[in-house]
Amino acid sequence: MRKLKYAILGLINRKPMTGYDLTAEFDKALGSFWHAKHSQIYPELKKLTEENLITYETVIHGEKLEKKVYTITEKGKQELKNWILRDEPLEPTPKDVFKLRAYFIELMNKEEIILQFSRQLAKRQKKLEILKSAMEELLKTKDISNVISEEFGDYIVLKGAIMREQTYIDWLKECLDIVAKSSE
Amino acid sequence: MRKLKYAILGLINRKPMTGYDLTAEFDKALGSFWHAKHSQIYPELKKLTEENLITYETVIHGEKLEKKVYTITEKGKQELKNWILRDEPLEPTPKDVFKLRAYFIELMNKEEIILQFSRQLAKRQKKLEILKSAMEELLKTKDISNVISEEFGDYIVLKGAIMREQTYIDWLKECLDIVAKSSE
């Protein structure tokens, strides 16, 4: 399916970037729905260059540090536009290790259950706070009134991430509540 | 991390099973948070057997069809119990191809955006209905009053899946709403 291909193509289409910049983007903005390590990005950039979907220009930064700034080609833009309109079946539900543990709840006693769920809750609440701060920052600095814009894209995926985390937290609290009230 | 190892160990711990049974479980019950193909399961079963975490007994079904019914060992139970109590950092957010498309919303025009989001909404609504039916069935046939039971494990992960799908739908509707109201 080459999904990384389209993630990279989409980012470079927004503006020319280096492999390092892409890595940073995968850690920040896209972090709420996509991720890739630099060890996967550099080989993919090489491949996309060979396929003539992107090209690069070597730029010297400072005295001798070489950067490869990648730009999307017309062919790349066409493939990207073609991919974005495709209608694909729903992906299989993503894996969730915490839910795997929760599923086998019968292996824990009451205190252990409460400990595991509380720890997960704390982590998720922390993450939600980070996402909310990012949203505050976004609303302060960007204009999202135009629906056909990068800014609106940034906004909706961040909004989706916040809603997802909030729901996960609600679920954890509901579980904790039932367990706490149980007699066993 | 060997996560499949623990998924299999947990299932076999619930009751002895064949590789085929495990595959079916990954398609049904665990489908809402884990998945594995039989081509991954059979080699893993072999490995777990070599590690003495499970053992199998060959059972003849009918005239000559051989089944390998796997049972967890004491060592396997110990490892499983040990894993379930571990405190691990939050996994990176799972990948979401639809959100990747949504992020690059600037590549579509208004009609295309509405088409893509509506199609996704229809698929998610269908999936939610299936999950709700599964919940109705579960509540009808199983007793979830004991928190330390397989039934309660089944219940909470299904509940989590329903909440997640509902939130995804809410997000899609919100996005569609903003786009529909936009002038562009």
Place this chain on the structure above:
DNA sequence: ATAATACATGTAAATGTTGACATGTTTCAA
């Protein structure tokens, strides 16, 4: 009867992903 479907178990090649290895430059703060 027979054909489709479900049951049952495997392997091999390709692809996707992570973690470790490997190297060097530039900037910024103490």
Place this chain on the structure above:
DNA sequence: TTGAAACATGTCAACATTTACATGTATTAT
């Protein structure tokens, strides 16, 4: 000035996962 952090690019081995290949039995509906 020097050391840490950020910038910058790559490879390789191991592990995870999917798709295709490969084979055969038992049950159920027509």
